[in-house]
Amino acid sequence: xxxxxxxxxxxxxxxxxxxxxxxxxxxxxxxxxxxxxxxxxxxxxxxxxxxxxxxxxxxxxxxxxxxxxxxxxxxxxxxxxxxxxxxxxxxxxxxxxxxxxxxxxxxxxxxxxxxxxxxxxxxxxxxxxxxxxxxxxxxxxxxxxxxxxxxxxxxxxxxxxxxxxxxxxxxxxxxxxxxxxxxxxxxxxxxxxxxxxxxxxxxxxxxxxxxxxxxxxxxxxxxxxxxxxxxxxxxxxxxxxxxxxxxxxxxxxxxxxxxxxxxxxxxxxxxxxxxxxxxxxxxxxxxxxxxxxxxxxxxxxxxxxxxxxxxxxxxxxxxxxxxxxxxxxxxxxxxxxxxxxxxxxxxxxxxxxxxxxxxxxxxxxxxxxxxxxxxxxxxxxxxxxxxxxxxxxxxxxxxxxxxxxxxxxxxxxxxxxxxxxxxxxxxxxxxxxxxxxxxxxxxxxxxxxxxxxxxxx
Amino acid sequence: xxxxxxxxxxxxxxxxxxxxxxxxxxxxxxxxxxxxxxxxxxxxxxxxxxxxxxxxxxxxxxxxxxxxxxxxxxxxxxxxxxxxxxxxxxxxxxxxxxxxxxxxxxxxxxxxxxxxxxxxxxxxxxxxxxxxxxxxxxxxxxxxxxxxxxxxxxxxxxxxxxxxxxxxxxxxxxxxxxxxxxxxxxxxxxxxxxxxxxxxxxxxxxxxxxxxxxxxxxxxxxxxxxxxxxxxxxxxxxxxxxxxxxxxxxxxxxxxxxxxxxxxxxxxxxxxxxxxxxxxxxxxxxxxxxxxxxxxxxxxxxxxxxxxxxxxxxxxxxxxxxxxxxxxxxxxxxxxxxxxxxxxxxxxxxxxxxxxxxxxxxxxxxxxxxxxxxxxxxxxxxxxxxxxxxxxxxxxxxxxxxxxxxxxxxxxxxxxxxxxxxxxxxxx
Numbered sequence: 016x017x018x019x020x021x022x023x024x025x026x027x028x029x030x031x032x033x034x035x036x037x038x039x040x041x042x043x044x045x046x047x048x049x050x051x052x053x054x055x056x057x058x059x060x061x062x063x064x065x066x067x068x069x070x071x072x073x074x075x076x077x078x079x080x081x082x083x084x085x086x087x088x089x090x091x092x093x094x095x096x097x098x099x100x101x102x103x104x105x106x107x108x109x110x111x112x113x114x115x116x117x118x119x120x121x122x123x124x125x126x127x128x129x130x131x132x133x134x135x136x137x138x139x140x141x142x143x144x145x146x147x148x149x150x151x152x153x154x155x156x157x158x159x160x161x162x163x164x165x166x167x168x169x170x171x172x173x174x175x176x177x178x179x180x181x182x183x184x185x186x187x188x189x190x191x192x193x194x195x196x197x198x199x200x201x202x203x204x205x206x207x208x209x210x211x212x213x214x215x216x217x218x219x220x221x222x223x224x225x226x227x228x229x230x231x232x233x234x235x236x237x238x239x240x241x242x243x244x245x246x247x248x249x250x251x252x253x254x255x256x257x258x259x260x261x262x263x264x265x266x267x268x269x270x271x272x273x274x275x276x277x278x279x280x281x282x283x284x285x286x287x288x289x290x291x292x293x294x295x296x297x298x299x300x301x302x303x304x305x306x307x308x309x310x311x312x313x314x315x316x317x318x319x320x321x322x323x324x325x326x327x328x329x330x331x332x333x334x335x336x337x338x339x340x341x342x343x344x345x346x347x348x349x350x351x352x353x354x355x356x357x358x359x360x361x362x363x364x365x366x367x368x369x370x371x372x373x374x375x376x377x378x379x380x381x382x383x384x385x386x387x388x389x390x391x392x393x394x395x396x397x398x399x400x401x402x403x404x405x406x407x408x409x410x411x412x413x414x415x416x417x418x419x420x421x422x423x424x425x426x427x428x429x430x431x432x433x434x435x436x437x438x439x440x441x442x443x444x445x446x447x448x449x450x451x452x453x454x455x456x457x458x459x460x461x462x463x464x465x466x467x468x469x470x471x472x
Numbered sequence: 473x474x475x476x477x478x479x480x481x482x483x484x485x486x487x488x489x490x491x492x493x494x495x496x497x498x499x500x501x502x503x504x505x506x507x508x509x510x511x512x513x514x515x516x517x518x519x520x521x522x523x524x525x526x527x528x529x530x531x532x533x534x535x536x537x538x539x540x541x542x543x544x545x546x547x548x549x550x551x552x553x554x555x556x557x558x559x560x561x562x563x564x565x566x567x568x569x570x571x572x573x574x575x576x577x578x579x580x581x582x583x584x585x586x587x588x589x590x591x592x593x594x595x596x597x598x599x600x601x602x603x604x605x606x607x608x609x610x611x612x613x614x615x616x617x618x619x620x621x622x623x624x625x626x627x628x629x630x631x632x633x634x635x636x637x638x639x640x641x642x643x644x645x646x647x648x649x650x651x652x653x654x655x656x657x658x659x660x661x662x663x664x665x666x667x668x669x670x671x672x673x674x675x676x677x678x679x680x681x682x683x684x685x686x687x688x689x690x691x692x693x694x695x696x697x698x699x700x701x702x703x704x705x706x707x708x709x710x711x712x713x714x715x716x717x718x719x720x721x722x723x724x725x726x727x728x729x730x731x732x733x734x735x736x737x738x739x740x741x742x743x744x745x746x747x748x749x750x751x752x753x754x755x756x757x758x759x760x761x762x763x764x765x766x767x768x769x770x771x772x773x774x775x776x777x778x779x780x781x782x783x784x785x786x787x788x789x790x791x792x793x794x795x796x797x798x799x800x801x802x803x804x805x806x807x808x809x810x811x812x813x814x815x816x817x818x819x820x821x822x823x824x825x826x827x828x829x830x831x832x833x834x835x836x837x838x839x840x841x842x843x844x845x846x847x848x849x850x851x852x853x854x855x856x857x858x859x860x861x862x863x864x865x866x867x868x869x870x871x872x873x874x875x876x877x878x879x880x881x882x883x884x885x886x887x888x889x890x891x892x893x894x895x896x897x898x899x900x
Contacts, residue, residue: 078774078775113562209612308503324563334501345507345508354602
């Protein structure tokens with residue numbers, strides 16, 4: 016019989032019960048339906064002990080493999096020399112090696128010299144980091160910063176920032192829904208699900224044009240109940256690489272304002288998309304300029320290559336400083352039972368880099384180089400496709416897309432062909448990571464794409 | 473200019489929104505209904521201490537280790553590990569479950585180097601955001617897979633325990649723990665609550681150096697608790713935040729866990745490297761759950777990862793590198809053991825000194841509990857009013873529950889502290 020504390024739903028449970036034995040407990044009582052939880056080894060030591068019930072975790076199923084991380088695992092297992100990993104969302108050099116920015120190495124060595132202690136940060140994180148990150152995002156001269164209207168909390172990269180915001184939405188806007196783009200980064204749905212915030216999708220990707228379904232997007236945002244939260248990718252949309260134009264951003268802001276929606280930006284690629292920090296923040300700044308209250312989640316995983324340090328921030332632009340104080344205090348209250356206070360190392364790196372003019376300049380340069388390399392491979396891929404594909408198909412969408420990813424327009428079967436026949440690893444939605452592509456491999460990739468597109472349905 | 477705060481507060485009380493200053497060009501705030509959170513009581517102590525200009529001020533509210541000069545400490549083994557890390561390794565994402573190396577070493581510490589459970593791969597374990605993160609993952613796991621369960625939490629406990637299980641939406645109960653009259657363990661009360669709880673209840677146990685009381689069960693008492701848990705089929709969840717830091721010997725500090733493992737319990741365990749490795753701000757920890765068999769451990773781990781993924785995707789790498797470098801290198805590990813013993817010894821020494829000072833001052837009260845209790849904290853038994861007097865008259869800062877952080881006591885201030893405590897308690 017299962018423990019009273021829970022119900023066992025697994026089909027294995029009845030099999031376990033059938034195998035169960037009776038053990039006489041220390042008090043001479045028979046206990047039926049119990050699994051004997053002792054081995055011969057320690058039998059003598061637990062003579063006095065009573066049998067353990069069926070495991071309380073019997074009903075815990077194996078979780079499905081992560082679609083994105085599973086790609087890398089499959090890639091590692093492949094022995095073929097031609098293999099190419101275009102699943103990974105992390106930047107690679109032309110030699111397809113991971114890249115630690117020089118400026119980050121410098122910052123770390125500087126930190127080692129300084130020998131600072133490892134005391135707990137306050138719940139809201141490192142003050143120097145919070146100041147730097149808000150200024151980077153909004154511009155140091157932005158009135159919202161000068162007026163103290165931004166609540167900023169250092170948090171666990173983009174994911175952690177989104178999660179804090181989601182938890183805040185659940186607590187203070189329990190009736191509200193979040194609108195997310197179709198498609199979007201896979202983890203967005205998990206975050207809102209686990210935070211128990213309802214969500215629905217707005218049209219975004221148009222497979223016919225391999226571009227933005229702008230009318231669909233506007234219509235769906237319009238149709239949502241007033242006061243919904245609209246999740247927007249600040250730049251370099253993941254997974255499509257398709258961003259609205261400045262004019263389209265204005266129209267998106269119009270409809271959001273009209274519907275009293277709350278704009279909620281996910282900014283994971285500032286500086287990494289175009290190469291310019293300011294340009295990549297222009298969508299966020301546009302909304303802020305209109306006097307709207309805005310949520311913005313930031314990540315330094317890609318633009319400073321700090322992936323595993325988990326450094327980012329949640330920013331909430333409020334109508335007044337005292338509002339920002341209240342909001343900040345409640346975000347802290349949500350963070351405390353999640354992780355108490357955020358990890359210090361990545362925050363110090365960012366603060367050191369941004370705080371030193373020379374290092375900041377170096378960073379901007381390295382970021383331009385990373386973005387530049389991606390633009391170059393886009394161009395080369397486009398050139399290769401155009402040259403090799405005799406069908407006259409227009410591949411220029413590759414040049415219009417921006418950032419680390421490109422939606423190729425390949426469907427699942429075609430994507431499978433990329434992997435099975437060509438040993439090119441990508442996600443099944445047709446997304447390739449250009450960060451994992453070298454100039455040297457562009458022609459091979461072009462061959463594979465052309466083959467998959469035309470010969471496989 | 474901005475509306476005065478009183479008017480804004482009045483508007484909020486009526487459920488309206490405080491209007492933005494005109495120059496902000498903002499709409500009325502959507503956050504009008506968001507109340508300011510209450511101030512954290514512990515942080516408030518630190519803030520008040522920092523603001524105090526008195527040269528005599530003493531901070532015994534702090535929950536972080538201090539050396540005999542009252543300074544924060546970075547262990548030598550940690551500095552060396554960092555030297556090896558700096559600028560060298562890349563920063564690729566860890567797997568969702570965190571660093572395998574760090575997990576392996578953590579399990580050896582908690583379950584024993586030669587643990588059969590490790591050999592049999594029966595432990596589902598993930599790297600977690602220090603002790604808090606480990607507890608939260610477990611609480612969320614409990615909610616998701618054992619939705620009818622609740623957690624029994626000792627009275628008193630670290631206040632964030634309540635926040636964690638509350639935010640995870642797991643109902644909580646308390647069980648008797650501290651005995652104020654003796655400043656020790658209310659063992660009879662504890663056993664009663666264990667017996668009276670419904671079969672199969674979850675219990676949060678502090679593996680060693682109970683926070684905030686410093687009161688731990690004896691080995692014999694742990695054995696009895698374990699036996700009763702078997703009778704009741706309770707599930708023990710150990711929060712082990714001070715392994716090595718309590719007695720100076722990590723093996724000894726894990727004794728309660730080893731007893732429960734011997735008795736066949738399938739435990740959960742939260743480990744933290746904040747205090748014993750001084751990695752506070754790095755947020756390095758581990759959550760483990762002992763399962764039936766390897767297959768189940770794989771399934772449980774996969775589900776823990778599913779919970780972590782929408783919280784922070786994967787855990788921070790830096791602290792885990794420090795931990796695994798130290799624990800994997802025999803010399804560094806040996807240095808760590810020496811340093812953690814040094815910290816524990818200093819605290820034990822200060823306990824002794826504080827008690828002796830009080831006795832020498834002729835205090836009419838018994839202060840045995842200072843040396844009976846263990847770990848960073850001492851539950852002094854002082855009342856809030858007495859604590860207030862300590863602060864107001866002597867510039868001594870601590871939490872109002874009478875908890876003294878022994879880490880803040882030094883050879884330089886122990887006499888002053890003893891004198892002040894004597895003064896406010898002698899007329900009791």
